[in-house]
């Protein structure tokens with residue numbers, strides 16, 4: 001791979017013919033169309049939201065360095081490998097897309113700046129590394145600079161590594177903030193479209209977690225229908241089983257839940273009733289586990305993280321129970337006391353016992369002192385499985 005450092009290219013040259021696509025939220029071309037600012041492996045423009053673009057202009061006006069920018073040379077054209085967001089900020093400012101604040105707190109667009117400041121921006125020389133190499137060399141290098149420099153998340157890296165028609169098609173569907181479905185999807189998926197969270201989820205679901213292998217295999221596909229179909233099947237199933245859209249549903253492993261449970265029939269009215277009962281139950285402390293608990297037939301209580309007895313209650317019950325047992329000459333584990341053998345008179349230490357609900361939580365038992373008993377580990381475990 002060859003790389004040369006250019007220090008003579010100015011903001012004026014780079015912003016010549018700058019074109020920003022408002023709809024897709026990305027800077028497309030610059031440098032008189034010689035430069036592709038957002039190749040498909042780059043992430044969407046997120047500086048505007050983060051208000052960082054104003055910072056880029058402030059830096060230039062103060063004469064601070066903007067850092068290294070990397071271009072890849074492809075024939076007689078160039079692609080931005082790193083620096084897309086800085087270049088887009090410069091281009092957007094010069095083409096009057098946003099204003100900065102001057103010393104007096106007044107909004108200033110580029111054309112309202114004095115000539116001196118305008119020239120200062122346009123004549124700023126950028127520090128640009130221009131690289132030429134094979135696709136695999138450049139991709140490997142892209143990974144390296146990204147690990148050191150700007151933070152790309154995992155899916156953004158995978159999009160870079162497996163760029164091609166498949167990723168382009170997926171991005172059009174799942175990373176497009178103008179897609180009207182995003183609102184509906186956001187009830188089930190955490191994150192944002194432009195940081196690839198929806199795309200990542202769609203790939204995880206369809207590939208059963210083998211995203212990288214899936215992307216590699218389908219890299220040259222132009223048809224993304226299988227991903228869309230699977231994704232919609234999961235969302236449709238979740239919204240059919242759980243008729244109310246609740247904030248606790250967001251970010252659950254819907255793909256896995258679909259695989260495990262979608263073939264079973266559910267009574268939608270009954271499911272809705274149980275969801276609300278469990279949400280209102282003060283002993284259920286993990287609300288996010290309610291959905292899987294119901295899907296699994298209300299068997300795995302560990303999903304709900306039922307409130308446990310507090311330390312003070314445990315200490316009081318242990319002391320009371322042990323004192324009574326000693327007076328009677330029996331074990332302080334009531335189940336051991338009923339049995340034959342040496343354990344029938346054994347006095348367990350507090351650390352050898354667990355607190356147990358006399359009436360189980362699932363049968364309406366409360367988590368309070370009146371419903372608490374101490375059992376030895378062995379008996380608590382054998383009771384817990386019933």
Ligand SMILES: [Zn+2]
Pocket residue numbers: 333334335336337375376377378379
């Ligand atoms: Zn026991």
